[in-house]
Amino acid sequence: MTRINTNVSSLNAQKSLARSNMQLQEALTRLSTGLRINVGKDDPAGLIASEVLRSDIISVERAISNSERANQMIATADSSLGQVSSLLNDIRGLVSDAANTGALSAEQIAANQLQVDSSLEAIDRIAQVTAFQGKRLLDGSMDFITSGVSDSISNLQIDQANADKQIAQAKAEERRAMAVALEQEMRARVVESEAEVPRAMAEAFRQGNLGIMDYYRMQNLRADTDMRGVIAGTGEDAPGAPKK
Secondary structure (H helix, E strand, O other): OOOOOOOHHHHHHHHHHHHHHHHHHHHHHHHHHOOOOOOOOOOHHHHHHHHHHHHHHHHHHHHHHHHHHHHHHHHHHHHHHHHHHHHHHHHHHHHHHHOOOOOOOHHHHHHHHHHHHHHHHHHHHHHHHOEEOOEEOOOOOOOOOOOOOOOOOOOOOOOHHHHHHHHHHHHHHHHHHHHHHHHHHHHHHHHHOHHHOOHHHHHHHHOOOOOHHHHHHHHHHHHHHHHHHHHHOOOOOOOOOOOO
């Protein structure tokens, strides 16, 4: 009797079928999840990057949710404060109206007082019932909370304003000193070239009777006059003019 111990063709077919089933399962998993990377063996480096991005996305989504919740809380408090502001304006109008004691009777003033008391009670009620997710917003329980701060503060001094003033004064003094030094230097240069200017002008400038701007204005006027004389033929530099 003949027995078949090994069927090579059948083993190869089973191996191909198992590989095809694995590929089919992977394709179905990707189709069902919509993700290219479902397990670590698909792409280890890509999986690490995707997990980091996924954590960042979750953090941003939570931050957006917190911001929306904060906006809702602020809107709730703002609405209540709007009602309080309206009641306060009504109270102010009633007080101004009651001040006219000459035209209002005692009963009318008493009625205004009753309306003012009613508005004050409404304000107290709004402050007590305004809440967001169980937290009261306007009853004073959500005040600033500090921790790690000493109860006693001594020798506190603020010098910022004085420091700014001192800095401005120091800059002004520096600019003034620079202007004085520049004017002295320009005076020294002009005195050195005294031979080229009229003696009376140089003497007045040296004594301080003539300002630096006036000096240069007269110098420009003198140069302009000499140029006109040259053009007219009567100046110092004109042809045929007498030499000094």
